[in-house]
Amino acid sequence: MILENKVAVVTGAGSGIGRATAIRLAKEGAAVAILDINEAHAVETAEMIQKEGGRALPVMTDITKREDVFAAAEKTVQAFGPLDIWVNCAGYSKIIPFLEHTDELWNRTMDINLKGCFLGCQAAVTHMNEKGGAIVNFSSESGKKGTTWYAAYCASKFAVLGLTQSVAAEFASKGIRCNAVCPGVVLTPMWDQQVADYAKKRNLKPEEVMPRFRNNIPLHRLCELKEVTDLVVFLLSDNSSYMTGQSINLTGGNTMY
Numbered sequence: 616m617i618l619e620n621k622v623a624v625v626t627g628a629g630s631g632i633g634r635a636t637a638i639r640l641a642k643e644g645a646a647v648a649i650l651d652i653n654e655a656h657a658v659e660t661a662e663m664i665q666k667e668g669g670r671a672l673p674v675m676t677d678i679t680k681r682e683d684v685f686a687a688a689e690k691t692v693q694a695f696g697p698l699d700i701w702v703n704c705a706g707y708s709k710i711i712p713f714l715e716h717t718d719e720l721w722n723r724t725m726d727i728n729l730k731g732c733f734l735g736c737q738a739a740v741t742h743m744n745e746k747g748g749a750i751v752n753f754s755s756e757s758g759k760k761g762t763t764w765y766a767a768y769c770a771s772k773f774a775v776l777g778l779t780q781s782v783a784a785e786f787a788s789k790g791i792r793c794n795a796v797c798p799g800v801v802l803t804p805m806w807d808q809q810v811a812d813y814a815k816k817r818n819l820k821p822e823e824v825m826p827r828f829r830n831n832i833p834l835h836r837l838c839e840l841k842e843v844t845d846l847v848v849f850l851l852s853d854n855s856s857y858m859t860g861q862s863i864n865l866t867g868g869n870t871m872y
């Protein structure tokens with residue numbers, strides 16, 4: 616229980632990595648606010664945690680809206696006490712040729728992946744300013760390397776690393792650490808649509824997509840949810856007390872810089 620009595624916020628906690636992270640933080644002893652735009656999914660995650668005896672609060676939140684994000688932070692403090700941890704995990708991803716990127720797609724991607732992360736960091740440091748804390752932002756392998764049919768997503772995830780370093784630098788003296796995680800492929804609902812889009816991009820059958828990934832990754836397998844949450848817990852705990860402003864690859868050796 617390495618996060619015993621900590622108070623945590625996880626955005627995008629209604630699905631995939633965010634859900635797995637919220638459940639893991641609760642297992643490690645934290646009280647967790649489950650922020651998601653999908654209220655039913657947020658409630659579901661909270662119930663999963665409560666069933667195991669953990670503490671969770673679902674808060675329907677659009678992380679692109681300042682008032683929503685700050686209200687969610689307030690609700691969390693009222694329910695559980697001052698914040699120690701904030702994980703910006705909500706995300707949006709679309710694989711599509713560069714010339715087919717519309718303004719709407721660009722803005723949506725930037726709003727959710729970058730502005731949402733910016734607002735989350737602001738709410739977090741506002742609440743942590745007196746006592747310190749730890750923030751983890753979700754970037755991606757695509758935050759380290761540009762790739763075809765992925766311009767908006769890659770641009771947003773590169774930007775998350777700049778945001779992470781800036782927040783880390785500005786608030787280090789306040790005892791607030793801010794690091795980023797850069798996973799490769801993790802099988803979550805995010806891939807439900809992406810498999811078809813990726814197949815189109817590479818001229819493959821949908822069933823050939825995951826085997827191709829596995830084959831190209833040096834460790835020859837996809838990333839497990841537990842491997843993501845292991846890294847997140849490490850970055851949030853005192854085991855990483857001398858690390859801030861870092862972006863850690865979790866790609867089975869696919870990215871090494």
Ligand SMILES: NC(=O)c1ccc[n+]([C@@H]2O[C@H](COP(=O)([O-])OP(=O)(O)OC[C@H]3O[C@@H](n4cnc5c(N)ncnc54)[C@H](O)[C@@H]3O)[C@@H](O)[C@H]2O)c1
Nearest residue numbers: 627629630631632652677678705706753755800801803805
């Ligand atoms: N799955 C992967 O292969 C992978 C790889 C690298 C990075 N990532 C990143 O990890 C994070 C989580 O990805 P995932 O695979 O779990 O995705 P997912 O699609 O399973 O979950 C994303 C969650 O974010 C929520 N969300 C979307 N817009 C929101 C908004 N405006 N306000 C609040 N919540 C919102 C969704 O409702 C959903 O519950 C994302 O930032 C993603 O870019 C994922």
